[in-house]
Amino acid sequence: MYSFEKVRDFTNEVFLKIGCSATDAELATKVLVSADLRGIDSHGVARLIGYIRLWEADRINPTPNVRLVHETPSTGVVDGDAGLGLVVAPKAMDIVIDKAKNVGSGWISIKNSNHYGIAGYHAMMALEHDMVGMSMTNASPLVSPTFSTERMLGTNPIAVAIPADKQPPFVADFATTTAANGKLEILQRKSEEAPSGWIQDKEGQSSTDPHELKEGGALLPLGGDRDHGSHKGFCLGSIVDIFSGVFSGANYGPWVPPFVSFLPMPEDPVGEGIGHFLGAMRIDGFRPATEFKSNMDTWIERFRNAQSTKGMPNVVIPGDPERNFEKERLANGIPLNEKVIDDLQEVGKKFGLSF
Amino acid sequence: MYSFEKVRDFTNEVFLKIGCSATDAELATKVLVSADLRGIDSHGVARLIGYIRLWEADRINPTPNVRLVHETPSTGVVDGDAGLGLVVAPKAMDIVIDKAKNVGSGWISIKNSNHYGIAGYHAMMALEHDMVGMSMTNASPLVSPTFSTERMLGTNPIAVAIPADKQPPFVADFATTTAANGKLEILQRKSEEAPSGWIQDKEGQSSTDPHELKEGGALLPLGGDRDHGSHKGFCLGSIVDIFSGVFSGANYGPWVPPFVSFLPMPEDPVGEGIGHFLGAMRIDGFRPATEFKSNMDTWIERFRNAQSTKGMPNVVIPGDPERNFEKERLANGIPLNEKVIDDLQEVGKKFGLSF
Numbered sequence: 119m120y121s122f123e124k125v126r127d128f129t130n131e132v133f134l135k136i137g138c139s140a141t142d143a144e145l146a147t148k149v150l151v152s153a154d155l156r157g158i159d160s161h162g163v164a165r166l167i168g169y170i171r172l173w174e175a176d177r178i179n180p181t182p183n184v185r186l187v188h189e190t191p192s193t194g195v196v197d198g199d200a201g202l203g204l205v206v207a208p209k210a211m212d213i214v215i216d217k218a219k220n221v222g223s224g225w226i227s228i229k230n231s232n233h234y235g236i237a238g239y240h241a242m243m244a245l246e247h248d249m250v251g252m253s254m255t256n257a258s259p260l261v262s263p264t265f266s267t268e269r270m271l272g273t274n275p276i277a278v279a280i281p282a283d284k285q286p287p288f289v290a291d292f293a294t295t296t297a298a299n300g301k302l303e304i305l306q307r308k309s310e311e312a313p314s315g316w317i318q319d320k321e322g323q324s325s326t327d328p329h330e331l332k333e334g335g336a337l338l339p340l341g342g343d344r345d346h347g348s349h350k351g352f353c354l355g356s357i358v359d360i361f362s363g364v365f366s367g368a369n370y371g372p373w374v375p376p377f378v379s380f381l382p383m384p385e386d387p388v389g390e391g392i393g394h395f396l397g398a399m400r401i402d403g404f405r406p407a408t409e410f411k412s413n414m415d416t417w418i419e420r421f422r423n424a425q426s427t428k429g430m431p432n433v434v435i436p437g438d439p440e441r442n443f444e445k446e447r448l449a450n451g452i453p454l455n456e457k458v459i460d461d462l463q464e465v466g467k468k469f470g471l472s473f
Numbered sequence: 474m475y476s477f478e479k480v481r482d483f484t485n486e487v488f489l490k491i492g493c494s495a496t497d498a499e500l501a502t503k504v505l506v507s508a509d510l511r512g513i514d515s516h517g518v519a520r521l522i523g524y525i526r527l528w529e530a531d532r533i534n535p536t537p538n539v540r541l542v543h544e545t546p547s548t549g550v551v552d553g554d555a556g557l558g559l560v561v562a563p564k565a566m567d568i569v570i571d572k573a574k575n576v577g578s579g580w581i582s583i584k585n586s587n588h589y590g591i592a593g594y595h596a597m598m599a600l601e602h603d604m605v606g607m608s609m610t611n612a613s614p615l616v617s618p619t620f621s622t623e624r625m626l627g628t629n630p631i632a633v634a635i636p637a638d639k640q641p642p643f644v645a646d647f648a649t650t651t652a653a654n655g656k657l658e659i660l661q662r663k664s665e666e667a668p669s670g671w672i673q674d675k676e677g678q679s680s681t682d683p684h685e686l687k688e689g690g691a692l693l694p695l696g697g698d699r700d701h702g703s704h705k706g707f708c709l710g711s712i713v714d715i716f717s718g719v720f721s722g723a724n725y726g727p728w729v730p731p732f733v734s735f736l737p738m739p740e741d742p743v744g745e746g747i748g749h750f751l752g753a754m755r756i757d758g759f760r761p762a763t764e765f766k767s768n769m770d771t772w773i774e775r776f777r778n779a780q781s782t783k784g785m786p787n788v789v790i791p792g793d794p795e796r797n798f799e800k801e802r803l804a805n806g807i808p809l810n811e812k813v814i815d816d817l818q819e820v821g822k823k824f825g826l827s828f
Contacts, residue, residue, distance in 0.1 A: 190577025192547040193758035221576050222545025227759050263776060265785040270776060278712050288715070290708035296701055313700045322782030340695060340702050345668045346651055347695050353645035353791050354709075356776070357633050360643070364768045365759040371775055388771060403548035404582050404720040413719045416743060420726055421618060421625060421711070427677030430620040436708050 119451035125163055126151050128462065128473050132166060135469040136173050137180035138205070146204035149235040154452045157443030158291075160300025161236045163454070167461040169202060169233070170468070171379035178202055178232055184209045191221045195366050196228045200391060203234030203255070207394050211243045211251075214398045218249055222403035227365035230390035233257070233377050237277035238291030238440070244279060244398040245287050248407045251279040252397040256362040256369075258376045261295055261355060262336035264348045267322040269336050270372050273299055274358035279437075281401065283411035285418040289437030294354040295337045302328050302337070307455070315342025361395035368393025474806035480518055481506050483817065483828050487521060490824040491528050492535035493560070501559035504590040509807045512798030513646075515655025516591045518809070522816040524557060524588070525823065526734035533557055533587055539564045546576045550721050551583045555746060558589030558610070562749050566598045566606075569753045573604055577758035582720035585745035588612070588732050592632035593646030593795070599634060599753040600642050603762045606634040607752040611717040611724075613731045616650055616710060617691035619703045622677040624691045625727050628654055629713035634792075636756065638766035640773040644792030649709040650692045657683050657692070662810070670697025716750035723748025 126147055133143035154162030172178045182201025186194050196213065198206035210226045217224025234240065237253045244251025257272025273293040280288040293299075297316045305312050305328035312328045319325045320334030324343065331337070339351025363370030369389040376383075401410040424433045454462070459473070466473040481502055488498035509517030527533045537556025541549050551568065553561035565581045572579025589595065592608045599606025612627025628648040635643040648654075652671045660667050660683035667683045674680045675689030679698065686692070694706025718725030724744040731738075756765040779788045809817070814828070821828040 188760055190755065190758040193577035193754060195759050222548035223578060223580055225578055225754060225758075263779060263788045265782055266779040266788050267782050268779040270779050270788075278708075280712075280715055288711070290712060292702075292705040292708055294705075296696065315701050322785070340705055341651065342701055346670050346697055346701065347647075349789065349791075350647045350649075350695055352788075353633075353647055356643070356791065357635075357645060360635055360769070360772065364765060364772060365756075367760055367764070367768075370768075370772055388768065399548060399580060400545065401720075403545040403580075404550050405543055405722055409722070410719060413722075413725075413743065414715070417715065417719060417725055424618060424621040424623040424625050427620055427622050430677070433618045433621050433625075433707075434704065436704075436711065 119453055121451050122151070122155065122448055125154060125452050128466070128471065129163055129166060131471050132170065132465055132469060135471070136170065138202075139181065142180075142205045145208055146202050149204040149208060149239050152239050153236045155444045155447050156236065156238070156440035157447070158236050158300070158440070160298065160303060163462060164458045165233070167465050168377055168379070170465055172232065172377070175379040177375070177379065177383070182206065186213060192217055192223050193225045196226050198228055198231035198391060200230055201232070203232045203392070203394065206231040207234040207240045207253070207396065208243060210394070211240045211396050211398075214396045215244060215247055215249065218244075218398040218400050218403075219247070223397065223399040225397045226395070227361060228394040228396070229366035229368035231368070231392055231394055233392070234394055236291060237275040238279065238289055240396055241277040241279040241291070242287070242289060245281045247398070247400075248281055248402065249398040249400050250281070253277040253394070254358040254362060255394040256359045256374050256392055258374055259372045260299060260331065260337050261339060262318060262322070263352045264339065264344050267318075267320060267336070268372065271355040271359055272374055273337065274355040276354065276358060280414060281411060282414035282418055283408070285415045286441055287437060288414065288418065288435060289440065291436075291440075294340050294351055294358060296340055296342050296351070297337070299337065302331070315346065358395070362393035363389060365395065366393045474808055476806045477506070477510065477803055480509060480807050483821070483826065484518055484521060486826050487525065487820055487824060490826070491525065493557075494536065497535075497560045500563055501557050504559040504563060504594050507594050508591045510799045510802050511591065511593070511795035512802070513591050513655070513795070515653065515658060518817060519813045520588070522820050523732055523734070525820055527587065527732070530734040532730070532734065532738070537561065541568060547572055547578050548580045551581050553583055553586035553746060555585055556587070558587045558747070558749065561586040562589040562595045562608070562751065563598060565749070566595045566751050566753075569751045570599060570602055570604065573599075573753040573755050573758075574602070578752065578754040580750070580752045582716060583749040583751070584721035584723035586723070586747055586749055588747070589749055591646060592630040593634065593644055595751055596632040596634040596646070597642070597644060600636045602753070602755075603636055603757065604753040604755050605636070608632040608749070609713040609717060610749040611714045611729050611747055613729055614727045615654060615686065615692050616694060617673060617677070618707045619694065619699050622673075622675060622691070623727065626710040626714055627729055628692065629710040631709065631713060635769060636766060637769035637773055638763070640770045641796055642792060643769065643773065643790060644795065646791075646795070649695050649706055649713060651695055651697050651706070652692070654692065657686070670701065713750070717748035718744060720750065721748045
C-alpha cells in the first residue's frame, strides 16, 4: 500500500523530468492519480511508463500549445499540439465551461492529443459550475464491430456527470464494450477465464481465453453478440469515434494511433493524433438550478431505494463505487501490484528518482 | 400489403377527426408512418389506437400550444402542452435547429409531452441543415436496474444522425435495453422463447418467457446482467431519463405515465407528462462541412468493408437497414398483421372512416 501523497509526488516529479511546466505537471498528475484514487487501477500510475515510452518515441510533446483553431459561440475544435491528453483535455474543458457560461452549453472536439486518463475526470470538472459535464474519447483499435474480425474501434468510453443537491453527483463513466480492457488484464494476471460475450478469437468466434487479444482476437461491443444487442454497443463506440475524431480532424477507427510505443504508427493517417469530445450544459440553461438539483436528489434516492432482487445489494448509483474508493484510498493508501511497482521503479531509474 | 399512401391518408384523417389542425395532423402522420416505412413496425400505425385511447381518456390535447418556457442562446425547455409527441417533438426540433444556426448548437428538453414515435425521425431532421441531430426520450417504466426487481425506467431510446457526402447518413436509433419491447411482442405472437439477457421474472431471475412482462417481470438494460455490462445499459437509460425528465420538469423514472390508457396515471407525479431531449450541432461549428462529410464517407466506407467473420454479412452501417426498408415499402407497400388491421378498423369505426 502506497500513500496517495507518495504516488502523487513521484508522478509529478516524473512529468517535470520530461519537460512539462510546473503547472502542466501538476495538472497531468492530478488527472492520472485520480484514476488510482477512484479505483480505476488500469488508468492510473499503471500507465505512467506507457506515457514515458511515448515521450521517448517522440510521440508526446511535453510543452504543447493547446489552442482553439475553430469556433462558434457554443462549439469548437482544440488542437492539442501532440500534448499529453492528461493536460490537453482539462484545458479544453476549461474552454467548454466558458462557452457554457456564455451561451448555455459548450462542445469542443479535440485533435492531435494522446490518452487522456479517465473520461470521468473531465466530465466532473463541470459539476462545481452547476453544469452537466460530458466526456468521451476514441482510443487504439481493440474492438471488432458485430459480424467482423477486424479491430476497428477503441474501448471508446463515455462519461456523464450530473450535479445533485444533498446527494452526491451522478457520475457514469464506462467503456462502450462489454468489459473494459483493464478487467481483461486482471483475468490475464490471474489466468482466469473471461465470461462469454467479452472477447472473440481471430476467426470471430466467441472465446473465454483472456489472452485472445494477443492472438489476433478482439474485444466485443457492449451487448457481446447480435442477439444481445452488440450492434447497439457498436453504435455507441462509433458515435464516440465520430464525435472525437471526425468532428475534430483527429484519426478515427482503425487509424487511431496505438498507446503502446512498440507498435508502429499507422502509415496512412486520416487525421492528427487521437481525438476527444467534451461538453457541458448549464443546468440553469433548462430550469432554475435549485429545482433541478432537488429533483436529482429525488431521482437518486428513489433509484437507490428500488426493491432489490433477493440476495443482491441495492441499486448502484453511478459514481458511488468510485467515491467509496476515493475515501478509502485517501485514508489508507493505494494498492499497487508488483508489475506496476517494477514499472514505476524503472521509470524512476531513467530520471534518477526513487520509488 | 397496404400501400404507403393508403396508410398515410387514413392516419391523417384520424388525426383530423380528433381535432388536430391540418398542419399538425400532417406532421403527426409523417412522423408516425415513418416508422412503418423504416421497418420499425412497433412504433408506426400499430400504435395509432393507443394514441386515440389516450385522447379518449383526455390525456392528449389535440390543439397544444407548444412553446419555449425557458432559454439561453443554445439551450431551453419546451412545454408540449399535453400534445401528441408526434407534433411536439418536431416543433421543438425546429427550435433546436434555429439555435444551432445561431450559436453552433441547440439543446432542448421537453416536458408535458406524450409518445413521440421513433427517436430517429427527430434526429434526422438535422441532416438537411448539415447538422448532427440527437434525440432521446423517457418512456413508461418497463426496465429494472441491475440488482432490482422494480420497473424503474422505460426502454429510453437514443438516436444520433450524422450527415455524410456520397454515402448515406449514419443514423443510429436504439433502445437502451438488450432488446426493444417491439421484438418481445413479435416473440409473444409467435409463442417463441426469448434469448437469455432480455427479460427477468418478478423475482429478478433471468427468464426466456416472452410473456414475463405481464407477470410482473421486466426488460433488462443493454448488457443483460452485471457480468455482461448491464450496469452500463442502466447508466445509458438513466442519462436519457435525466436529460428528458429532470432537465425539463417532466416525470422521470417510475413516475413516467403509461402509454396504455387502461393503466392509471401515477398518483404522485414529480413533473408534467413525459419528457424528450433533442439536440443539434452544426458540422461547420467544428470544421468546414466539406471536410467533415468527406471524412464521414471514408469512415463509412472503411467500416462497411471491414473483414467479415466467415459466414456473416458485412458490417451493418447504422441506418442502412431502415433505408432499405423505406425503399422497398414505398415501392411495394407496408405489411400489417391481423391485430393491427383489426385495431385500425376499430379506429375507423369510431370516426366513420373505413380502412
